[in-house]
Amino acid sequence: MEYALMALKHFAAADNGIVTAKEISERYKIPYELLSKILQKLKRDNVLTSIQGTKGGYQLNKKPEDIDIHFLMNAIDGDIGLTECQCNHNTGGKCTLNDNCSIKEPVSQMQREIEELFKRKTILDFV
Amino acid sequence: MEYALMALKHFAAADNGIVTAKEISERYKIPYELLSKILQKLKRDNVLTSIQGTKGGYQLNKKPEDIDIHFLMNAIDGDIGLTECQCNHNTGGKCTLNDNCSIKEPVSQMQREIEELFKRKTILDFV
DNA sequence: TCAAATAAGACTAATTTAGTCCAACATAAC
DNA sequence: GTTATGTTGGACTAAATTAGTCTTATTTGA
Numbered sequence: 001m002e003y004a005l006m007a008l009k010h011f012a013a014a015d016n017g018i019v020t021a022k023e024i025s026e027r028y029k030i031p032y033e034l035l036s037k038i039l040q041k042l043k044r045d046n047v048l049t050s051i052q053g054t055k056g057g058y059q060l061n062k063k064p065e066d067i068d069i070h071f072l073m074n075a076i077d078g079d080i081g082l083t084e085c086q087c088n089h090n091t092g093g094k095c096t097l098n099d100n101c102s103i104k105e106p107v108s109q110m111q112r113e114i115e116e117l118f119k120r121k122t123i124l125d126f127v
Numbered sequence: 128m129e130y131a132l133m134a135l136k137h138f139a140a141a142d143n144g145i146v147t148a149k150e151i152s153e154r155y156k157i158p159y160e161l162l163s164k165i166l167q168k169l170k171r172d173n174v175l176t177s178i179q180g181t182k183g184g185y186q187l188n189k190k191p192e193d194i195d196i197h198f199l200m201n202a203i204d205g206d207i208g209l210t211e212c213q214c215n216h217n218t219g220g221k222c223t224l225n226d227n228c229s230i231k232e233p234v235s236q237m238q239r240e241i242e243e244l245f246k247r248k249t250i251l252d253f254v
Numbered sequence: 255t256c257a258a259a260t261a262a263g264a265c266t267a268a269t270t271t272a273g274t275c276c277a278a279c280a281t282a283a284c
Numbered sequence: 285g286t287t288a289t290g291t292t293g294g295a296c297t298a299a300a301t302t303a304g305t306c307t308t309a310t311t312t313g314a
Contacts, residue, residue, distance in 0.1 A: 002210050002230065006229050009229055021260075022258090033304075033306080039260090040261065050261090052310075052312065053310090053313060056311080057259075101129070101133070103253055110196075110244075113244060117241065147290070147291090149289090149290085158272080160275080163293095164292095170291095178280095179281065179291045179292085180289075180290055181281055181282040181289045181290060182281080182282060182290080183281075
């Protein structure tokens, strides 16, 4: 996640220029293969576009202010949640405790507040 | 963490009564030994007091509204943080990326906001 | 054709964490 | 004083997660 944020900050600063994985990897000492995977995920979620071949690289596909951290976390780390049962709460995830869970409602409430916080934050806050 | 919240909610509802680990363990189907460890941690951090021996058990040592979730998370899960470098940010923890981290400041800011959110929440919100 | 890119899958090693097992120690009640 | 019922706490296991590596394929400009 940190690597994704650093990379996206770099893209935002590059202002629509094409940047290669190698460039970012060297600049911030991030293992190349690892960074590549992250950029590929970001592409899959339409945060970046990619150009293959020589002179290729990645490019921002959205304005920094339109990339919020909640979306990013889902893209990079997969479903996130305060507790496991909150991970898929919007896709009908189930609680392993079932009827034994006595704190469903207040935990959901906290989850919502955290998500709101992360949705308010965007890459613009990082440049 | 979920187990701690469920247990504390139970204590809050029991209203200063003495409750045993076994009781809570059976009531919510939480493995006994695991729950015991959690209650012991809560005792260590003065959230609960304990009475050993027959007729023993645990008891709330604070008012529910005085037990905030930020404190709890630190007590149960140890130092928490958005990123690893934020884990010990108040005890002078160091960033493994060192000079290569380009997002120190905005990440710290988010960390602060999350902590504020968790500090505003207390066990009272769970009963 | 070659060099410089992305794309992607399989693998490893280290860490974390839920949960278990077991052996004390404390105390009220009989 | 013995016993049943508690807490205390350490060592251990198993499973999952995750950072990072390795390797191979594909794309494309010069």
